[in-house]
Amino acid sequence: MLIGLWAIGLVLSAQEASKDYPGQELPELFRSxxxxxxxxxxxxxxxxxxxxxxxxxxxxxxxxxxxxxxxxxxxxxxxxxxxxxxxxxxxxxxxxxxxxxxxxxxxxxxxxxxxxxxxxxxxxxxxxxxxxxxxxxxxxxxxxxxxxxxxxxxxxxxxxxxxxxxxxxxxxxxxxxxLCERYGGQELKRLVHPLQHDDEASVFNAFFEFMIANTDYSTKQQHNQKLLFTEKRIIPVPYDFDMSGLVNAPYAAVTNIQNLSGSITQVTDRIYKGYERDTEILEGVRRVFLNKRSELLAELDEIEPYFQDMRQFREAQKFLQAFFEILEDDKKFERQILDRLRTR
Structure with a gap:
């Protein structure tokens, strides 16, 4: 029951956060x-x-x-x-x-x-x-x-x-x-160990990077990550995803910004880089992603008409579906995420 209630709380939190800034206050550029x-x-x-x-x-x-x-x-x-x-x-x-x-x-x-x-x-x-x-x-x-x-x-x-x-x-x-103005916070430009980052925000970040198969980031070295300090919490915010498996750009290469146990050979391979957190939080974020599956896939459908090569659209669709298959399968979830949590 604890996991279920935690997950419900996270879902509500994520839904409210999607309204993070009232539409009339957003710069006009981002209202459409x-x-x-x-x-x-x-x-x-x-x-x-x-x-x-x-x-x-x-x-x-x-x-x-x-x-x-x-x-x-x-x-x-x-x-x-x-x-x-x-x-x-x-x-x-x-x-x-x-x-x-x-x-x-x-x-x-x-x-x-x-x-x-x-x-x-x-x-x-x-x-x-x-x-x-x-x-x-x-x-x-x-x-x-x-x-x-x-x-x-x-x-x-x-x-x-x-x-x-x-x-x-x-x-x-x-x-x-x-971004800092929208959330009423400030940017931290110094290195802060990931285990001092907000637990939920860190797990959202790690699940997302795993979903798109991105290794070109480091929350420890603050590579392709910004740190937002708001409401007495340190929030990692990711950016720059061109090296990810989802994008699969011709020039993309596997990077090893942080030492990883195990190895991957191509950018489309997934490897979890998140740090150890309470299992309840991991399970809660897992449910948030699964509950938002249709919304996430709908984002891809929205831009389908703009693709020049429909094979790239279908590959992206299949790639995202494979992520949800991992979340749905307890054994895959344990092997690819729970068993890979980092402590340092």
Whole structure:
């Protein structure tokens, strides 16, 4: 009975947390689920060579709104060391002047991250869709998460005297400062051992990373994880999922940010990296995921029309179904999760 009551409490907590910020108070950018239409113009070569954490490229951005196009100045820089070196398009950091965003779609979202396709291949946008899906899955199930917005992007790339137009899907991610504001907390930038993190939030995080088969993270080293301090709790919040098995990008590789007992040979293999917690909490989070199965799979169905290669959609669908099969089977759950809990 204790496990059942705990699970019910977690389900209610997760459902309430999905309303974490009243719709009328959310920045307009994140109030809609429909893809945003954006236009950007910059030199890809200059962006990757001439920008860093403190140096930005000045440009313009256009967004479709009410049948017309709004334009405003934007400062851009390349981010992500691996993709910056490996990919043709680097992920972006966007900064706007607050005074320029008033009465625009970007009001209240003056700092954003933007994920773009890695390469120019025909189906490369499907990998972007699957990484966007990962964010939506976590938003669906976990109380604390980043807000995102899918975008149809037209990039006018300056190549010397020529200009080349690219059309693809990307997505925007809210900045950590705004996430902290939504939850009434602050970011912890120092290392905090995972066993000091909030128990429930940690298990949600670990189950999610296991679901998408992501090894490219560390709650101990704070790699692809942010720490939110709110209501006297330390909450890990994950981001950057392009190396996960769910996305299965061509450049993805198994990483070993933390030492793991046992080994996996490909990114689509699942391995649980969560720390030891009370069994009641693990069982409760297990039930939350199972109870939200239809909602989680519905997130994939929502973006089905945008896939270029339906094989990638079906592979993602099958991949998620395999996760739920593990949760449903007591022996698999014990072997792949309960028996793998870390203590250090």
């Amino acid at each position: 689920e429909s893809p945003l239409q954006l236009r950007l113009r910059y030199s890809n070569k200059s962006l990757k060579q001439d920008t860093n954490d403190s140096t930005y490229l000045e440009s313009m951005i256009w967004s479709s709104r009410g049948g017309g196009w709004d334009s405003l100045p934007v400062s851009l820089r390349a981010r992500g060391n691996f993709r910056r070196k490996t990919c043709y398009f680097a992920p972006l950091k966007l900064k706007f002047r607050k005074s320029k965003t008033r009465s625009t779609l970007f009001e209240g979202s003056e700092k954003l991250k933007m994920v773009l396709p890695c390469q120019l291949d025909r189906n490369t946008g499907d990998y972007v869709l699957k990484e966007y899906l990962a964010y939506k899955l976590y938003e669906t199930v976990a109380p604390y998460h980043f807000k995102t917005r899918l975008a149809e992007v037209s990039l006018f790339e300056e190549r010397g005297r020529r200009e080349v137009t690219h059309e693809f899907f990307g997505f925007l991610i809210e900045d950590m400062d705004f």
